[in-house]
Amino acid sequence: MSEYFERNLQVIQQRWPALAERLLLEDVGGLQADLVEGLGSTLSINSIQLTSRHDRLAEAGLQAASLPQDATVVHVYGTGLGDLQSHLLERTGLERLSVHILNGAVFALVLQLLDQSPWLADPRVVLLYAGDLAEIQLPFFALPAELVLADDYNAKIRDRLISEIHLDFTNQAFDPQSPEIVERLQSTFSLVQEDCDVAELFGTLKGGEAFVIATGPSLERHFEKLHHLSKQAERPLLICVDTAYRPLIDHGIAPDIVVSIDQRISVRHLPPESTDNIALVYLPMADPSVIRVWRGARYAGYSSSPVYREMREQLRRAELHVGGSVIHPAVDLAVKMGAAQVTLFGADFAFPHDKTHAGWGDGDLGPQLGASRHWVLDGYSRRVKTQLNFRSYLCELERFIAGHPQVRFFNSSRDGAMIVGTDFHPEYVQ
Incomplete structure (x- = not known):
């Protein structure tokens, strides 16, 4: 158990003990993980980059900008490397940030490799598996990589997210x-x-x-x-x-x-x-x-x-x-x-x-x-x-x-x- 994982898991155990137990059961060993470098670096899971390899923070800023600036409640689907969550929590008017896990094993692996405790410890954060809810929540941003990597438990919510994202494009035909x-x-x-x-x-x-x-x-x-x-x-x-x-x-x-x-x-x-x-x-x-x-x-x-x-x-x-x-x-x-x-x-x-x-x-x-x-x-x-x-x-x-x-x-x-x-x-x- 890495130092990062101990620190991250301690926060999760204190705030969401049942979720912590689920994360400990995730099969991290079944993932192919690689470090991908460019102007910066990121993590690749099963050949899918979790974030930009050039400028993760700039990417997170673009993602955050797509959400209403005055929203008091925001939902993020996928956990990524924590960049979007950290960026959103800089908003003083944000009252709740719900983070919906789309792949439990991916999140468990990130918890081993990077310090996620700052955003996890923020009292405004709610952490859950996406599949724990029957329907998607608005407004949301869904991390593209994890829409591809979503596991079986969270697949129904992934499908609803993709359908919602494509709605405007679909309606153009009518x-x-x-x-x-x-x-x-x-x-x-x-x-x-x-x-x-x-x-x-x-x-x-x-x-x-x-x-x-x-x-x-x-x-x-x-x-x-x-x-x-x-x-x-x-x-x-x-x-x-x-x-x-x-x-x-x-x-x-x-x-x-x-x-x-x-x-x-x-x-x-x-x-x-x-x-x-x-x-x-x-x-x-x-x-x-x-x-x-x-x-x-x-x-x-x-x-x-x-x-x-x-x-x-x-x-x-x-x-x-x-x-x-x-x-x-x-x-x-x-x-x-x-x-x-x-x-x-x-x-x-x-x-x-x-x-x-x-x-x-x-x-x-x-x-x-x-x-x-x-x-x-x-x-x-x-x-x-x-x-x-x-x-x-x-x-x-x-x-x-x-x-x-x-x-x-x-x-x-x-x-x-x-x-x-x-x-x-x-x-x-x-």
């Missing part, structure tokens, strides 16, 4: 003044005008059960059971997302409702044949050529997006929750219809079994398996490949579930991402 968006809404205006309000479906399934079917690879394991169930007179309502429709039809499973929101979905995904008894729920950004040839009942709705502001003023339609993926309005529809129980199929948010989607080839729906550079934990607490936007979609679904405690949510598979707020369905989870 500029209400975009010529493509204006043109699309003009082309679907008459369809929305003639079709039913999705609100007509609300409350029609009071206390019932709904299956919401997405296109994750785990869906393939349920085709046989879903086919058998779909032929029964008394069964849950089957709501599927647009990309799941063709795989279901190919296996003789006719859903009750298809939900579509994406302008890139075509008749290739939603062929109109045999749709006479299937309802289509869509948002006005959907392809008008798909909507027009649909033979079953059609219901239009909006999301809260600003792209629908002008149309909303002219045509009143109910809203469905959208968090980036069609899975969100599909689940929200089930809840607003009155479902007391919702079971998710193919809601993997990942690429289990080295596949991207059920019923589609690699890259048919956009992402290719070889391009996946990220991971989430599956229902076995193992890391499974995914892509960045899938993790954001997962975060939004978990937030939605947390906001609807009156509904019981089930997941039908352990193979995809672990979805906080769901239980594993005893009949469908193998």
Whole structure:
């Protein structure tokens, strides 16, 4: 035990004894640590530099400057080498600095190598593991290196942080003044005008059960059971997302409702044949050529997006929750219809079994398996490949579930991402 570690640990034991015990159990030996030198020096963990190797203090100053100067409470995610914490504590108006550990082993190693006691001893500091809280706290700064190095326990919070950081960039694709968006809404205006309000479906399934079917690879394991169930007179309502429709039809499973929101979905995904008894729920950004040839009942709705502001003023339609993926309005529809129980199929948010989607080839729906550079934990607490936007979609679904405690949510598979707020369905989870 180094002199630095004894000094640092003594402060932590005095202030946060339970956390100190956790830090003593961290596997520091599993890390590859190297000193990296430039104009200055820093520590590299598993080939990821914790800070600048040229001027750590200047970097910390830039990071601190991104936070509101008048904030009395600030949250820092990741511990780094303590530079940002020390810089923020120079603010006289700061009343509390919460430091959220993103990788316990990394922090334990830094405690061995550098004196962190000055900022740890400051009475304004609160120290905790990021994963101890279910949601991110604002305002925050997340140290970039530790967003990469985040361990399994803190991975859910890492995903929420990255989703929040990318929010402005993501929203740039939905500029209400975009010529493509204006043109699309003009082309679907008459369809929305003639079709039913999705609100007509609300409350029609009071206390019932709904299956919401997405296109994750785990869906393939349920085709046989879903086919058998779909032929029964008394069964849950089957709501599927647009990309799941063709795989279901190919296996003789006719859903009750298809939900579509994406302008890139075509008749290739939603062929109109045999749709006479299937309802289509869509948002006005959907392809008008798909909507027009649909033979079953059609219901239009909006999301809260600003792209629908002008149309909303002219045509009143109910809203469905959208968090980036069609899975969100599909689940929200089930809840607003009155479902007391919702079971998710193919809601993997990942690429289990080295596949991207059920019923589609690699890259048919956009992402290719070889391009996946990220991971989430599956229902076995193992890391499974995914892509960045899938993790954001997962975060939004978990937030939605947390906001609807009156509904019981089930997941039908352990193979995809672990979805906080769901239980594993005893009949469908193998």
